[in-house]
Every structure is written in C-alpha cells, then in structure tokens.
Amino acid sequence: MNSRYFFISCLLPLAAFSFAFLALPLVRLLFASIDSELGFGIYLEILTNARYMNSLLYTVLLSIAVTIAALFISTTAGLFLVRNHFPGHRVLIAVLTFPLAFPGVVIGFLIILLGGRQGLTNMLAQNLFDTRVIFAYSMTGLFLGYLYFSIPRVLLTVMAAAEKLDLSLEEAARSLGASPTKVLRDVILPALTPALIASGAIAFATAMGAFGTAFTLATNIDVLPMIIYTEFTLSANIAMSCALSVVLGLVTWILLIFSRSLTGNNVAAAG
Numbered sequence: 001m002n003s004r005y006f007f008i009s010c011l012l013p014l015a016a017f018s019f020a021f022l023a024l025p026l027v028r029l030l031f032a033s034i035d036s037e038l039g040f041g042i043y044l045e046i047l048t049n050a051r052y053m054n055s056l057l058y059t060v061l062l063s064i065a066v067t068i069a070a071l072f073i074s075t076t077a078g079l080f081l082v083r084n085h086f087p088g089h090r091v092l093i094a095v096l097t098f099p100l101a102f103p104g105v106v107i108g109f110l111i112i113l114l115g116g117r118q119g120l121t122n123m124l125a126q127n128l129f130d131t132r133v134i135f136a137y138s139m140t141g142l143f144l145g146y147l148y149f150s151i152p153r154v155l156l157t158v159m160a161a162a163e164k165l166d167l168s169l170e171e172a173a174r175s176l177g178a179s180p181t182k183v184l185r186d187v188i189l190p191a192l193t194p195a196l197i198a199s200g201a202i203a204f205a206t207a208m209g210a211f212g213t214a215f216t217l218a219t220n221i222d223v224l225p226m227i228i229y230t231e232f233t234l235s236a237n238i239a240m241s242c243a244l245s246v247v248l249g250l251v252t253w254i255l256l257i258f259s260r261s262l263t264g265n266n267v268a269a270a271g
C-alpha cells in the first residue's frame with residue numbers, strides 16, 4: 001500500500017473521532033454558554049460573582065494541595081518500592097494502586113466511614129477522649145478523598161521513571177563524597193522531574209474535575225464541579241453551568257500546556 005494512502009487511512013478515523021468526541025462537544029459547550037441575554041457577558045458575571053470566584057479559588061487551591069501531597073508521598077514510596085524488594089512487595093503495590101478501581105462515589109463513602117458522624121475516627125475519639133471528631137464533610141475530607149485516588153496515578157508514573165534511572169550516576173556522586181541528601185537533590189530528583197511534572201499535571205487535572213467524591217462529601221463546600229451541578233440541576237441555569245464548565249476546562253488546559261512546556265514532548269493528559 002502506498003505510504004500516502006496508508007497515512008490518510010490512519011488519519012481519517014483519528015480526525016473523525018477528534019471531531020465527534022472532542023471538538024464538537026467543546027464547541028457546543030461554548031455556544032451553549034453564551035445562549036442567554038448576557039452573551040459573552042456571562043463570563044464577566046463569573047469574574048464579578050464572589051461565590052463563583054471563591055469556588056474556583058477553593059478548587060484550585062485544593063487541587064494544588066492534593067498534587068503536592070501526592071507527589072511527596074508517591075515519590076518517597078515509589079523510590080522505596082523500586083529500590084527494595086521484600087516478601088509482600090507486589091501485594092503492597094497492588095494495595096497502593098487499588099483505588100484506581102474505585103469510582104469517586106465509593107471513595108467518598110470510604111471517607112465518610114473514616115471521618116463521618118458514625119465513622120471510625122469519631123467513634124474512637126468519643127470512646128477514648130469523650131469528644132467528637134468529624135472531618136468527612138469539610139475540606140479535610142475532600143482533601144483526603146482526592147489524595148486517595150491521586151496517589152496511585154502519581155505512584156505508577158514515578159515508579160516507571162525510577163526503574164529507568166542510571167544507577168552509575170548515583171554511584172559516581174557517592175564516590176565523589178556526595179551525601180545521600182545531595183544525591184537525591186542533584187541526581188535523582190532532576191532525572192525524575194519530567195515524570196513528576198507529568199504525573200503532577202494528571203493529579204491536578206483529576207482533582208479539578210472530580211465530581212463523585214465531591215458530590216458525596218461536599219455538603220457545605222462550594223467546589224466548582226458542585227457549583228456546575230447545582231446550577232444545571234437545581235437552578236436550570238444551563239448557560240451558567242456551561243460557562244463554568246468552560247472556565248474549569250480552561251484552567252486545567254492551561255496547566256497541561258504549562259506542563260508540556262516544561263517536559264517537552266513528554267505530555268500527560270487527564271480525563
């Protein structure tokens with residue numbers, strides 16, 4: 001087969017898929033957001049509405065905190081698991097990556113079982129200290145829920161990158177008198193930087209758009225996915241829900257573009 005025809009035969013299905021499932025829905029979302037009396041002014045209303053801006057700020061800050069915590073925990077655990085093999089090694093990796101099999105709603109229920117009114121933490125606190133400890137329905141609960149499903153995504157990426165590290169560079173650094181801290185700072189972390197940036201982008205994007213966990217836990221917290229849901233279902237404000245969705249996607253997209261500029265062609269995408 002002619003290479004040109006082969007290229008076209010491969011390109012056409014990709015173009016059709018991209019148009020039908022990516023471009024067309026996004027264009028429809030944009031037009032739906034301005035299908036009101038405000039037109040493009042609806043985006044100005046978002047910028048001047050304290051509730052919308054606060055929810056966007058809370059969502060971004062929460063996602064950044066989750067990303068930083070996931071990177072720290074996963075990098076530490078990933079390097080340890082790659083460098084050390086022991087009985088139960090594979091079982092531990094399976095346990096750490098098991099949250100990938102759970103939808104967000106299930107993770108929300110797990111956090112309620114841990115920190116809800118009838119949760120394990122509250123029961124222990126009442127029995128031992130005669131006090132109530134309830135955090136499931138707060139930012140702390142959301143943070144733990146988001147962190148729970150972010151760690152496996154970062155861990156697998158870090159472990160894959162750590163397995164490819166050139167150990168001779170670390171040995172050379174040690175032979176020159178570098179301490180373990182300096183080896184970590186000057187050799188290991190720079191080599192892992194592309195993987196850390198890529199996995200961090202995935203964790204951030206996933207936390208920004210997480211709905212199932214927020215729906216289960218965020219009874220008194222206005223994170224952007226919940227605002228979009230309430231605007232659409234309770235207020236029937238379709239234009240505003242679409243506009244907020246565009247804003248949410250734009251912020252996440254900017255982060256992914258930024259991560260691409262830092263990692264070159266090693267791009268991470270989140271869904």
